[in-house]
Amino acid sequence: MVYLNNAATSWPKPSCVNEAVQACLMDTPASQFRGGSAILKKDVEVLCREAMGELLGIAESERIFFTSGATESLNTVLCGLDYGKAGNSILVTQTEHNSVLRPLMNQSALKEHPVKIISCTAIGAVTEELLEQALEEERQDGRQAAALVVNHCSNVTGYVQDMDMISRFAKKNNLCLIVDVSQSAGCIPVYADQWKADAVIFTGHKSLMGMQGSGGFYIREGILLKPLKYGGTGRNSKQLTYEDEDYEYEVGTQNLPGITALLAGVNFVRETGVDMIHKKEMALMEKLYEALEKIPGIQVYGNSKECRGPVMSLNFKGLTASDAAYILESGYGITVRAGLHCSPLIHEAMGTQKNGTIRISISYFTKEKDIQEFLTAAEQIAGSVAGR
Amino acid sequence: MKITGKRPSREKCAESGWFATDYLMDAPIDREFILKLKSLGGFVYLDMLKQPFFKIENNYYMIKGIEGNDYFRIAVHGKHEDELAKLEAFILNCVKE
Numbered sequence: 001m002v003y004l005n006n007a008a009t010s011w012p013k014p015s016c017v018n019e020a021v022q023a024c025l026m027d028t029p030a031s032q033f034r035g036g037s038a039i040l041k042k043d044v045e046v047l048c049r050e051a052m053g054e055l056l057g058i059a060e061s062e063r064i065f066f067t068s069g070a071t072e073s074l075n076t077v078l079c080g081l082d083y084g085k086a087g088n089s090i091l092v093t094q095t096e097h098n099s100v101l102r103p104l105m106n107q108s109a110l111k112e113h114p115v116k117i118i119s120c121t122a123i124g125a126v127t128e129e130l131l132e133q134a135l136e137e138e139r140q141d142g143r144q145a146a147a148l149v150v151n152h153c154s155n156v157t158g159y160v161q162d163m164d165m166i167s168r169f170a171k172k173n174n175l176c177l178i179v180d181v182s183q184s185a186g187c188i189p190v191y192a193d194q195w196k197a198d199a200v201i202f203t204g205h206k207s208l209m210g211m212q213g214s215g216g217f218y219i220r221e222g223i224l225l226k227p228l229k230y231g232g233t234g235r236n237s238k239q240l241t242y243e244d245e246d247y248e249y250e251v252g253t254q255n256l257p258g259i260t261a262l263l264a265g266v267n268f269v270r271e272t273g274v275d276m277i278h279k280k281e282m283a284l285m286e287k288l289y290e291a292l293e294k295i296p297g298i299q300v301y302g303n304s305k306e307c308r309g310p311v312m313s314l315n316f317k318g319l320t321a322s323d324a325a326y327i328l329e330s331g332y333g334i335t336v337r338a339g340l341h342c343s344p345l346i347h348e349a350m351g352t353q354k355n356g357t358i359r360i361s362i363s364y365f366t367k368e369k370d371i372q373e374f375l376t377a378a379e380q381i382a383g384s385v386a387g388r
Numbered sequence: 389m390k391i392t393g394k395r396p397s398r399e400k401c402a403e404s405g406w407f408a409t410d411y412l413m414d415a416p417i418d419r420e421f422i423l424k425l426k427s428l429g430g431f432v433y434l435d436m437l438k439q440p441f442f443k444i445e446n447n448y449y450m451i452k453g454i455e456g457n458d459y460f461r462i463a464v465h466g467k468h469e470d471e472l473a474k475l476e477a478f479i480l481n482c483v484k485e
Contacts, residue, residue: 323432323443323452326461330454331439384436 007361020264069215070203124159153184158309209265214258297382313357408463
């Protein structure tokens with residue numbers, strides 16, 4: 001079996017992650033602030049916050065909070081932020097995932113704040129011109145933009161946004177900058193403080209090598225965020241209301257095995273080095289792009305020079321993405337993903353809104369022979385469609 | 389050849405609006421079975437592949453599978469779920485012959 005669906009969930013995991021989870025489940029349960037763990041040991045949550053802070057370039061690691069993943073993080077952040085007066089809008093790039101789009105378009109808490117989609121190019125790039133244009137359109141419509149949500153690395157094309165430029169744009173225009181690093185954290189350098197990000201969203205089960213059901217967000221000190229959920233936190237149990245807006249964001253018993261896995265995964269990434277991981281993955285991606293360009297009947301959406309994430313999209317001419325993925329899985333034992341990849345709007349820019357694309361996504365553990373097996377299958381499928 | 393079971397397809401995202409079911413067979417699907425389904429709609433047969441792929445599609449449903457595998461998929465468009473029973477009857481008749 002060849003697994004090329006790492007943008008959904010990375011697999012396999014480093015052995016240290018498997019071992020850490022097993023040890024966690026074997027140990028007596030500990031719960032943050034509630035006792036039960038050895039007195040001299042630091043809580044796993046604290047260790048994980050510190051490790052995440054180092055990896056993502058966040059000095060205030062105590063402002064990192066764990067959730068069940070990027071979707072919960074985005075719902076919490078997008079619904080809890082204060083966007084100012086009614087009518088102020090939220091700028092969102094065309095590359096965003098439904099975990100951004102659906103909360104913004106369905107949560108009643110956000111009904112007073114219209115969403116403005118910032119166009120992207122056919123490979124998913126959000127340029128300064130496109131940002132300025134969107135802001136100008138908002139001004140002309142009499143709206144003030146309050147926030148900007150940016151997907152650092154597209155989960156469809158692998159395009160990595162120019163965060164320095166986007167950060168300058170956000171600060172110049174006084175926008176709250178929310179960066180989704182779900183696809184990039186662990187495989188592409190993230191510099192949250194340098195980007196002056198106000199909020200950063202991450203998930204544990206992709207390049208951070210953790211488990212499904214883990215993730216979190218960072219919110220800069222001084223940014224008011226109303227929680228999405230309330231409940232027991234193990235602290236100050238007599239306090240029933242938060243009069244001073246000193247909110248808590250981790251409520252209920254936390255996902256300790258998930259956070260343990262995340263800590264082990266993040267430590268693996270830090271020990272291996274993000275630069276090393278990126279270099280290894282890019283060598284395989286370049287091989288993929290180069291070989292696919294030579295196969296007639298395959299359309300690739302992007303190129304290795306501009307798309308620097310471990311994800312790419314393609315289609316076989318004359319075959320729907322769904323059929324091609326079915327052939328790959330059922331005929332060759334190669335797992336890829338077909339469709340819109342939960343990011344419907346970018347497909348309008350790519351011209352693939354009807355049937356989507358086949359997405360190939362690799363990880364640090366993808367081997368050259370996996371890529372070769374995929375390329376052999378791709379050549380046979382393209383040849384078969386052409387010869388029918 | 390007999391149908392031994394069916395289960396909802398795990399693939400929910402690729403064909404939005406379609407409800408897919410995977411049918412399990414007691415033997416690998418052969419060319420003869422595939423050709424019997426041909427009359428049901430537009431027919432695609434990629435027989436140059438190591439394991440040929442087939443697909444039959446019309447406005448209401450699609451059937452697809454791989455020759456040599458012991459399963460295939462039927463996807464019915466959400467508005468035409470009633471077509472599934474007729475289709476199943478046709479296929480059962482095919483496999484009995």
